[in-house]
Amino acid sequence: MRALFDDPRRVLRLPFLILVAGVALFFAAALGPAQKSDAQTLPKQPARASLTDIEDEVMCVVCGRPLSTSGGTAADDERAVIQSYIDRGLDKPQIKEQLVREFGKQVLVDNGSPIAGFAPIVAAVVGVLSIAALLRRRIVRQRGPGDAEADGDAPAGPAPTAEPTAADQARIDAELAERT
Numbered sequence: 034m035r036a037l038f039d040d041p042r043r044v045l046r047l048p049f050l051i052l053v054a055g056v057a058l059f060f061a062a063a064l065g066p067a068q069k070s071d072a073q074t075l076p077k078q079p080a081r082a083s084l085t086d087i088e089d090e091v092m093c094v095v096c097g098r099p100l101s102t103s104g105g106t107a108a109d110d111e112r113a114v115i116q117s118y119i120d121r122g123l124d125k126p127q128i129k130e131q132l133v134r135e136f137g138k139q140v141l142v143d144n145g146s147p148i149a150g151f152a153p154i155v156a157a158v159v160g161v162l163s164i165a166a167l168l169r170r171r172i173v174r175q176r177g178p179g180d181a182e183a184d185g186d187a188p189a190g191p192a193p194t195a196e197p198t199a200a201d202q203a204r205i206d207a208e209l210a211e212r213t
Contacts, residue, residue: 051168055161082125087115090129090143094136 085101093103093111100108100115114135118128132140197205 051164052161055157082119082123082128084112084116084119087119087125087128088112090141091115091132092140092142094140097139099142 088101089099091100091111092098093100093105093108095105095107096103100111115128115132118131123131129141
């Protein structure tokens with residue numbers, strides 16, 4: 034791993050490769066499969082709904098967390114309502130429809146808000162940019178003073194010298210004499 038960070042040109046390519054990989058993964062996930070399989074084209078028989086399956090897609094109306102992670106009497110009451118719908122023989126889409134009629138769209142985890150669709154995209158972009166920034170900071174810290182000048186990132190002002198000037202040496206000597 035250390036050899037990877039020894040060559041500055043190689044290190045600068047790493048954030049770019051991470052960015053390209055992130056974009057490629059995003060488009061692969063967003064576009065999905067190009068063709069539908071036979072299983073996707075055939076009409077599905079609705080499976081019997083289960084409470085644990087629905088809990089992941091429904092919010093607690095009091096605390097606003099997914100019902101599967103929510104505790105308390107309000108969450109238990111909502112679970113009892115869902116269980117009563119299951120006992121009546123409703124399938125998952127019908128139960129969710131009933132819950133929306135009873136509690137409103139905010140009861141669904143994916144309630145159709147435009148922000149819900151963009152949140153994963155924003156999170157991915159922020160993550161890639163954060164990784165790139167951290168890698169850049171690490172690269173800058175590991176560079177020597179000669180590397181910055183070669184890349185055109187040299188600080189403004191006179192170049193640092195190895196030896197202090199005569200005036201600086203006199204000031205240093207005077208300060209040291211005062212302290213002793």
